[in-house]
Amino acid sequence: MTTEAGGRTVPRERDRPGLTPEESALIVRIGVFVKMRWLAIAGVLIASLLATQVFDIRFSLVPIYIICAVMTLYNLLFLYQSRHLNAEARGWLPDTLVVPLRRLLTIPKATSPLIEKARATGNIHITVDLAALTVLLHYTGGIENPFIFYFVFHVILAGILLHYRVAYLIATWAILLVLLLVGLEYYEVIPHVHLEGFAAAGLHQQGSHILSVLIALSTCLYASAYMVTSISGELRKRQREVVTLQQKGLTEKTRELEEAGKELTKLEEGRQHLLRFLAIASHDLKAPLSAVQSYIQLMLGGFSGELTDKQRQMLDRSSTRITEQLELISDLLDISRIEGGQMVKEMEEVSLSQIVKDSVENVRAMAADKKVKLSIKMPASLPKVKASGARLKQVITNLLGNAVKFTPENGAVLFRVTEQNGNILTEVMDTGTGISADDLPKIFDDFYRGGNKEKTGTGLGLSIVRRVVEAHGGKVWAESPNPEDKKGRGSKFTFTLPHNLIIAGKKQNQRGRIRSQKT
Amino acid sequence: MAYKVLLVDDDPDIRDVVTMLLEAKGYETVTACDGIECLAALRAEEPDLMIIDLLMPKMDGFAVLKELEDGRWSKYRHIPILILSSVREEASRRRYELETALEFNVDDYVEKPITPDILLERVQRLLNKSKKV
Numbered sequence: 001m002t003t004e005a006g007g008r009t010v011p012r013e014r015d016r017p018g019l020t021p022e023e024s025a026l027i028v029r030i031g032v033f034v035k036m037r038w039l040a041i042a043g044v045l046i047a048s049l050l051a052t053q054v055f056d057i058r059f060s061l062v063p064i065y066i067i068c069a070v071m072t073l074y075n076l077l078f079l080y081q082s083r084h085l086n087a088e089a090r091g092w093l094p095d096t097l098v099v100p101l102r103r104l105l106t107i108p109k110a111t112s113p114l115i116e117k118a119r120a121t122g123n124i125h126i127t128v129d130l131a132a133l134t135v136l137l138h139y140t141g142g143i144e145n146p147f148i149f150y151f152v153f154h155v156i157l158a159g160i161l162l163h164y165r166v167a168y169l170i171a172t173w174a175i176l177l178v179l180l181l182v183g184l185e186y187y188e189v190i191p192h193v194h195l196e197g198f199a200a201a202g203l204h205q206q207g208s209h210i211l212s213v214l215i216a217l218s219t220c221l222y223a224s225a226y227m228v229t230s231i232s233g234e235l236r237k238r239q240r241e242v243v244t245l246q247q248k249g250l251t252e253k254t255r256e257l258e259e260a261g262k263e264l265t266k267l268e269e270g271r272q273h274l275l276r277f278l279a280i281a282s283h284d285l286k287a288p289l290s291a292v293q294s295y296i297q298l299m300l301g302g303f304s305g306e307l308t309d310k311q312r313q314m315l316d317r318s319s320t321r322i323t324e325q326l327e328l329i330s331d332l333l334d335i336s337r338i339e340g341g342q343m344v345k346e347m348e349e350v351s352l353s354q355i356v357k358d359s360v361e362n363v364r365a366m367a368a369d370k371k372v373k374l375s376i377k378m379p380a381s382l383p384k385v386k387a388s389g390a391r392l393k394q395v396i397t398n399l400l401g402n403a404v405k406f407t408p409e410n411g412a413v414l415f416r417v418t419e420q421n422g423n424i425l426t427e428v429m430d431t432g433t434g435i436s437a438d439d440l441p442k443i444f445d446d447f448y449r450g451g452n453k454e455k456t457g458t459g460l461g462l463s464i465v466r467r468v469v470e471a472h473g474g475k476v477w478a479e480s481p482n483p484e485d486k487k488g489r490g491s492k493f494t495f496t497l498p499h500n501l502i503i504a505g506k507k508q509n510q511r512g513r514i515r516s517q518k519t
Numbered sequence: 520m521a522y523k524v525l526l527v528d529d530d531p532d533i534r535d536v537v538t539m540l541l542e543a544k545g546y547e548t549v550t551a552c553d554g555i556e557c558l559a560a561l562r563a564e565e566p567d568l569m570i571i572d573l574l575m576p577k578m579d580g581f582a583v584l585k586e587l588e589d590g591r592w593s594k595y596r597h598i599p600i601l602i603l604s605s606v607r608e609e610a611s612r613r614r615y616e617l618e619t620a621l622e623f624n625v626d627d628y629v630e631k632p633i634t635p636d637i638l639l640e641r642v643q644r645l646l647n648k649s650k651k652v
Contacts, residue, residue, distance in 0.1 A: 301635040
């Protein structure tokens with residue numbers, strides 16, 4: 001195989017799935033060499049034409065054409081082979097031939113059947129090329145032709161594609177073929193084709209010339225075999241190392257993931273355990289108080305006989321204190337459940353309008369008692385959100401409740417919901433006593449009751465509000481005095497619900513707008 | 520004829536309170552301490568109303584509800600059930616539905632601590648409804 005090709009591009013390794021870098025490189029290279037063979041065939045034709053037409057070297061072109069035609073045919077066959085090179089295709093060489101041959105040359109079996117097949121294919125291609133070159137040389141002057149040194153390409157190809165010992169084998173084949181050719185021509189067993197106008201006649205029978213060419217050729221071929229195989233061997237070793245490293249890395253990562261998975265399961269179990277514990281603890285803490293409260297209520301209801309004023313007063317106070325205690329226990333349980341991530345698990349699709357309606361109902365009576373005007377401003381349709389309905393109800397009830405509690409008689413509380421930049425904004429404004437500048441930054445803290453004269457409540461209400469809003473991804477803050485109040489009274493509490501909670505396209509129309517309450 | 524109410528709660532003070540309350544209004548009461556006694560009393564007494572606590576030892580209120588869904592108890596299906604518990608209604612509903620995949624099918628739910636007027640009103644309402652049936 002002769003080649004005119006100049007700069008050769010490095011074959012790009014298209015990563016086919018499931019192939020190691022070594023396998024895909026091998027298959028790609030065989031394809032590349034098939035392409036290069038086209039160039040070689042073209043080169044032969046061009047060189048022959050140049051030689052006869054331009055340089056006036058005379059020799060018959062007909063055999064050249066015939067050989068080129070044959071080469072074209074077999075390269076087409078090779079092209080088909082290289083395209084269909086996959087592990088499923090059965091080899092055309094029976095194993096009975098291949099195995100003893102391999103053993104003879106002490107070549108180890110390749111690391112994968114695909115590589116085996118690819119190498120066998122490469123072997124065939126190179127051997128055929130050797131034969132083609134020899135025949136070509138015969139018809140273009142034999143020992144006279146300097147292109148006799150092109151056998152070096154076969155050796156290099158073998159070194160790249162095949163096992164290293166095969167490269168030396170190919171080199172030996174080449175030498176033997178040349179010997180055969182030159183020998184036959186020397187002893188005139190076959191006719192010698194003479195390059196008229198290029199070399200001296202009778203060169204093919206000049207012993208010194210033949211010997212020198214043979215020595216030069218042999219040393220060239222074996223040295224090239226050595227150089228190529230050492231480089232190629234290195235390359236292959238590196239490629240195998242890469243694969244091993246990759247696999248080691250993968251095993252490491254898998255092990256780490258398993259460990260992490262186990263950790264997570266343990267954590268989850270721990271959390272479940274804690275929640276069960278909390279549920280039992282809270283029940284056990286509440287039960288005695290419930291019983292006591294029930295007795296007190298019964299007594300206050302007159303079911304245990306007539307009560308004196310003093311008795312009634314003391315029972316009232318006791319009942320109030322117990323109610324506070326029960327609320328505190330509920331709040332504590334709420335907080336631990338929120339902190340434990342339980343609320344996030346309970347989030348589902350809820351209707352904001354319904355939640356607002358229910359919360360307002362909870363405070364309506366209290367507002368009416370105090371003659372506080374309760375007005376609601378809501379858009380006609382509010383979207384559905386993914387949230388914890390019960391908790392949001394708790395939040396709104398708490399804020400409205402506080403607003404009413406801290407607003408004197410005949411005051412006003414305004415509850416407003418709007419959509420701003422895709423987020424939902426809820427504002428509760430009152431005309432009450434407001435919050436001092438000292439207290440304002442601390443009101444959302446746990447157990448903070450502030451300097452207000454009314455020291456009722458657990459002090460956890462706003463901290464639960466904060467936790468719930470933040471667990472939904474929103475923010476809550478307070479301003480005092482209410483910036484929208486013309487007389488500079490009261491406070492304004494605002495909380496946001498981020499847009500990612502909104503379930504798109506599910507707006508619910510309000511039926512029966514909530515009217516403002518005035519009593 | 521006086522209405523017969525079956526009251527199930529493991530807390531003796533709660534049993535005391537509710538019994539006092541109901542008897543003051545002229546109802547007859549039968550008590551049980553846990554789910555097992557509850558089912559036995561149901562068979563024996565055939566009450567007009569059941570007031571059941573949820574958290575009890577041996578067999579709790581949830582288990583009783585689940586048991587009553589079974590065909591064996593179909594002849595008692597008409598008896599209204601009022602749950603009296605310190606657990607919030609929503610939490611109980613969620614827990615029951617999660618654990619049994621059945622609907623939390625009770626006629627009323629009252630949270631402890633007991634406000635006498637509220638409990639009496641609910642009991643009355645349920646008994647009137649079932650009388651009409």
